[in-house]
Amino acid sequence: MPYRKPIHAGQSPLTSVPTTSRSSSKGGGQAAERSGAGAQEPPRRRVLLLNNTFEPLTALPLRRAVVLVVCGKAEVVHGDAAGLVLHSATTTVEVPSVIRLSNFVRVPYRGRVPLSRAALMLRDGHRCAYCSARAETIDHVVPRSRGGSHSWENCVACCAKCNRRKADKTLNELGWTLSVAPKAPRGRNWRLLAGSSDPDPLWLPYLNTAA
Numbered sequence: 001m002p003y004r005k006p007i008h009a010g011q012s013p014l015t016s017v018p019t020t021s022r023s024s025s026k027g028g029g030q031a032a033e034r035s036g037a038g039a040q041e042p043p044r045r046r047v048l049l050l051n052n053t054f055e056p057l058t059a060l061p062l063r064r065a066v067v068l069v070v071c072g073k074a075e076v077v078h079g080d081a082a083g084l085v086l087h088s089a090t091t092t093v094e095v096p097s098v099i100r101l102s103n104f105v106r107v108p109y110r111g112r113v114p115l116s117r118a119a120l121m122l123r124d125g126h127r128c129a130y131c132s133a134r135a136e137t138i139d140h141v142v143p144r145s146r147g148g149s150h151s152w153e154n155c156v157a158c159c160a161k162c163n164r165r166k167a168d169k170t171l172n173e174l175g176w177t178l179s180v181a182p183k184a185p186r187g188r189n190w191r192l193l194a195g196s197s198d199p200d201p202l203w204l205p206y207l208n209t210a211a
């Protein structure tokens with residue numbers, strides 16, 4: 001067992017945190033996102049919330065995740081990689097990285113995933129679409145100067161070398177091809193990562209990013 005470094009939950013005991021979450025069958029996933037409890041959170045500490053079926057639902061502030069666990073509405077699937085625990089007056093809770101709801105919640109499908117650098121790199125596996133070297137930038141397949149759009153269908157991850165060579169040329173002019181036509185990723189899993197440049201590695205097995 002690794003050494004477990006205790007951290008403290010501050011002045012208020014865990015049980016004093018208001019809980020507004022619902023694990024009933026109606027709108028639970030949305031309720032889980034209506035979090036107003038972010039103010040006291042360490043800014044980057046989020047916890048991946050899985051449905052009862054292990055489908056990812058959202059990323060929660062740590063405090064709200066701990067409340068779900070303490071109230072018995074969720075269980076810890078993966079604890080913090082460093083083995084952190086939280087103490088209150090009456091209980092000790094493992095700091096979670098991934099938690100799973102005890103009850104299934106139905107979540108409506110949400111539409112198109114916003115294009116971001118982090119999400120695009122994830123879609124393309126951080127590999128250059130032209131040469132498979134490690135990607136460092138984003139390339140517009142049809143250059144923007146030639147009317148190309150800033151869209152999932154016209155953007156690919158790209159290494160610096162290919163990006164310089166490509167410049168304002170089209171693939172036809174260079175004789176280059178793409179092995180896969182770029183397209184928007186589908187599924188709500190992507191929303192969890194679209195704004196996050198360094199997601200917790202413990203989350204990744206639950207996020208189907210290959211789609």
Ligand SMILES: [Zn+2]
Nearest residue numbers: 128131159162
């Ligand atoms: Zn390249």
